[in-house]
Amino acid sequence: MNDTPLHAPVQAAGIFAAYDVPDFFCELMNRKDGIPPALQDVKNRLAHFTLADLRHRTTAAEAQLYRLGITFTVYSDREAIDRVLPFDVIPRVITATEWDHIERGVQQRVQAINLFLHDIYHDRAILRDGIIPADLVLNNPNYCEAMVGLNVPGGVYVHINGTDLIRDQNGRFLILEDNARTPSGVSYVIENRHMMLRLMPDLAAGLPLRSVDEYGLKLHQSLCEVSPEGVLDPQVVLLSPGIYNSAYFEHVFLAREMGVPLVEGKDLVVENHRVFMRTVAGLRPVHAIYRRLNDEFLDPLAFNPDSMLGVPGLVEAYRRGNVTIANALGTGVADDKAVYAYMPRIIRYYLDEDPILDSVDTHICAEPDGLAYTLANMDKLVIKPVGESGGYGLLIGPHATQDELDEFRRRLKENPGNYISQPVVNLSVSPTLCPNGVEARHVDLRPFALTGRSTWVLPGGLSRVALRKGSLVVNSSQGGGSKDTWVLAS
Amino acid sequence: MQPGLNNLLSRYGECMMWLARYMERIENLARLLEVTESFVRGPDGQPGWDTILQIHSDEDCFYARHQTVTEQDVIAFYVTEKENPNSIKAMAHSVRENARAVRPLISTEMWMQLNVFTRWVLDLQPADIRMNSLSGLCNRLKQECQTHFGITEGTLYxxxxxxxxxxxxxxxxxxxxxxxxxxxxxxxxxxxxxxxxxxxxxxxxxxxxxxxxxxxxxxxxxxxxxxxxxxxxxxxxxxxxxxxxxxxxxxxxxxxxxxxxxxxxxxxxxxxxxxxxxxxxxxxxxxxxxxxxxxxxxxxxxxxxxxxxxxxxxxxxxxxxxxxxxxxxxxxx
Incomplete structure (x- = not known):
């Protein structure tokens, strides 16, 4: 085995003996400015495991996830296959200082997003002041006319927000995108922790880890705080598309953690512009709905008349202030990939503060300069369609073949407004158990923020890891796995 | 119990009822298949497979898919043929759907056992049931059902x-x-x-x-x-x-x-x-x-x-x- 180019002395190399992190910032092994003592502790403990032991625990973990049905469903050729999100037993660790920075940054971001949404559905000052092109907002497919002039309780539009963070090669945290519609993945954060504590109690013992168990309580509390005024004991429900949805497990998890019914559209009825659920004792009022259904499926009367998932009359009940819907409708404008480019300016505009967390430099192909720059530098950029999620349809220039570049150039010219481009960020890596041993794999981080009267950020978040060597795509639909995320209290 | 505190969703009530009915039905059918193979004899001294069809009023459904009543066909009809709504596979499918619907309500132990059990049944192929192993299969089915009833008794709120x-x-x-x-x-x-x-x-x-x-x-x-x-x-x-x-x-x-x-x-x-x-x-x-x-x-x-x-x-x-x-x-x- 080779010596490793580690920056800090290794007492017991063990499973890290062959670990190599050429140019990247490594969450555990290569932090440029040395490894903080708390991390050194985790690293030393990890080094005492053998590869065989780690593999054994991984197998046990995945078998347990399968039995527990902590799975997402993949549909192919009339068959539904339940898949376990691959789980890596080596945790990703965040120091207290780093977390403080992330937490403040996410809170600021959420605050700005809520102010922005209120503004664009009321006075539109930001459009008048020319901070962001009116066309980009008002003609955005996610802009929701039903929200215009509507006052939502507490001015909160985005009650649940997921912020995708990456780190560049200097370890700087950057916001990659906002998820302000129905961000998913939080159940994995909590289940991963439980799994970790069951499987590797020896690794976590005695370390000052921040707990993730409060999420359900905090979510319920936030939703109660923004329920319609005058309701003393609000009935919260979680609205799911149903058992065939690929994220159904998460819906079950959240309903259970909150202690509220998981309902489907057919369980709800609207009478006299009030929302009720069908119970064995008849209709019972509902005051707040955490929906895991996209806007267009919520109400066949207001949107897609063919949708069987929604509740006829829900939007009118909402507009009359009889029910709170979380997240509000029309929040997709705020997490749009083109609007993203303006977020630093949006933060400055509403809060008169500099962004605490930086964004990735973004070129908007709808603008002539942005398009020209993008076309000239395709092989160096990541080019993303603005409407897609899940890492689909994007081009990673440096990894693309000439044919792929040519094909993408054609698509880009055809519809420039559909794309943005960003420099390739060399995502940080984290040691990950791979077929050939412990190797460096790229990771991101999605912290979850809940907003009722104030904004609370779950300490940690979902660390997704691109399991394929060199890959930058961490999405579960494309070969991604996940890790437990440890936020150290000190 | 405090009345009024808990107003069950109608859909949950319905799913709980059918979950129990299907599990009970699977247990009964498994027992009946086993007993028929070992003890039930027709006038010719052969196992009385046709009586199972009669008990379930399944003759029409069976003859639509099979020519004659043979042991192999009746067992396939009642175990692996998903097109027969009274087969163990079809019922396991219903159990699974109902269990998924009430998953927010039932205990993790209940769900875990039903999850593993129904997946096992749904993966059963005709080749898995060699004729001389029917009794082993039936025993496992009965045991899984009884395990379910035991876990439910012990853990369901x-x-x-x-x-x-x-x-x-x-x-x-x-x-x-x-x-x-x-x-x-x-x-x-x-x-x-x-x-x-x-x-x-x-x-x-x-x-x-x-x-x-x-x-x-x-x-x-x-x-x-x-x-x-x-x-x-x-x-x-x-x-x-x-x-x-x-x-x-x-x-x-x-x-x-x-x-x-x-x-x-x-x-x-x-x-x-x-x-x-x-x-x-x-x-x-x-x-x-x-x-x-x-x-x-x-x-x-x-x-x-x-x-x-x-x-x-x-x-x-x-x-x-x-x-x-x-x-x-x-x-x-």
Whole structure:
């Protein structure tokens, strides 16, 4: 085995003996400015495991996830296959200082997003002041006319927000995108922790880890705080598309953690512009709905008349202030990939503060300069369609073949407004158990923020890891796995 | 239990009831398949596979897919053919869908076992059931069902969800036992004149075995195995857990508990009345009375009543259009 180019002395190399992190910032092994003592502790403990032991625990973990049905469903050729999100037993660790920075940054971001949404559905000052092109907002497919002039309780539009963070090669945290519609993945954060504590109690013992168990309580509390005024004991429900949805497990998890019914559209009825659920004792009022259904499926009367998932009359009940819907409708404008480019300016505009967390430099192909720059530098950029999620349809220039570049150039010219481009960020890596041993794999981080009267950020978040060597795509639909995320209290 | 605290979603109530019914049905079918292979013999001395078809009124469905009644075809029909809604695979599929729907409600242990069990059944292929291993398969099926009932008893929170689960379980047992008696009695005693004549004890014992009643019956009736004794035991024995009278008694007491939930009293009343009538007719007749007046007619009548209980439960607790007048949230008074 080779010596490793580690920056800090290794007492017991063990499973890290062959670990190599050429140019990247490594969450555990290569932090440029040395490894903080708390991390050194985790690293030393990890080094005492053998590869065989780690593999054994991984197998046990995945078998347990399968039995527990902590799975997402993949549909192919009339068959539904339940898949376990691959789980890596080596945790990703965040120091207290780093977390403080992330937490403040996410809170600021959420605050700005809520102010922005209120503004664009009321006075539109930001459009008048020319901070962001009116066309980009008002003609955005996610802009929701039903929200215009509507006052939502507490001015909160985005009650649940997921912020995708990456780190560049200097370890700087950057916001990659906002998820302000129905961000998913939080159940994995909590289940991963439980799994970790069951499987590797020896690794976590005695370390000052921040707990993730409060999420359900905090979510319920936030939703109660923004329920319609005058309701003393609000009935919260979680609205799911149903058992065939690929994220159904998460819906079950959240309903259970909150202690509220998981309902489907057919369980709800609207009478006299009030929302009720069908119970064995008849209709019972509902005051707040955490929906895991996209806007267009919520109400066949207001949107897609063919949708069987929604509740006829829900939007009118909402507009009359009889029910709170979380997240509000029309929040997709705020997490749009083109609007993203303006977020630093949006933060400055509403809060008169500099962004605490930086964004990735973004070129908007709808603008002539942005398009020209993008076309000239395709092989160096990541080019993303603005409407897609899940890492689909994007081009990673440096990894693309000439044919792929040519094909993408054609698509880009055809519809420039559909794309943005960003420099390739060399995502940080984290040691990950791979077929050939412990190797460096790229990771991101999605912290979850809940907003009722104030904004609370779950300490940690979902660390997704691109399991394929060199890959930058961490999405579960494309070969991604996940890790437990440890936020150290000190 | 504190009435009114827990207002179960209608859909949950329905799913809990069917979850219990299907699990009970799978257990019964597994037992019946096993007993048929080992003990049930037709006039030619061959296993009486056609009686299973009769018990479930599945002849049409079977002959639409198969030419003749062979062991292999009947077993495939009842185990792996998903197109047969009464096959174990089709029922496991229903169990899975219902369990997924009530997953927010049931214990993690319940879900985990159902998850693994149903996936196992759904993956079963005809090749997995070699003829000489049917009994092993049936045993595992029974055990999985019993494990489920045990976990449920030990971990499910006792709210309305539990009561609907119990309704389903007792209703299904009542249905199964009457079907079993009806068909087997008449295949063994086709004509009235044969009552009291020489009988094949093994065959009568097989009816008891199909209901897991053989040893209990022996303890009670060490000497006389007569058709009337067997039928009487299965219908009227208070101590046997799968007898009709036990199932009806438990159905009744489950409904009483449910009716104790304030606003549900009115909804439970007509169903309680029907079950009470069933119990009275059973208690008021001796088994000889029942046989003389017509066992078949009586079994048919009970099955009709059971299916009405199911319909009335659906109408009361998960109506297609929700009850009027309760929308103001005043149904609790």
């Amino acid at each position: 006792r709210d309305q969800a539990w009561l609907f689960y119990l309704l389903g379980k007792h209703l299904e047992r009542s249905d199964q036992i009457t079907r079993l008696i009806d068909i087997r009695y008449h295949t063994l005693l086709p004509g009235h004149e044969t009552v009291g004549s020489e009988i094949d004890i093994t065959q009568w014992a097989s009816i008891l075995r199909s209901a897991a009643a053989y040893h209990a019956f022996r303890r009670l009736q060490p000497v006389m195995t007569t058709p009337a004794n067997v039928v009487g035991f299965l219908l009227k024995n208070d101590a046997f857990p799968r007898s009709l009278t036990t199932s009806l008694r438990l159905l009744d007491s489950t409904l009483s508990t449910l009716a104790g939930h304030g606003s549900l009293r009115r909804l439970c009343a007509p169903i309680q009345e029907r079950v009470a009538e069933l119990r009275v007719t059973l208690a008021d007749q001796t088994v000889d009375d029942i046989i003389i007046r017509g066992l078949h007619e009586y079994m048919q009548w009970i099955q009709t009543q059971i299916s009405k209980v199911q319909q009335e439960t659906a109408l009361a607790f998960w109506p297609v259009t929700p009850h009027c007048g309760t929308a103001s949230g005043q149904a609790q008074q």
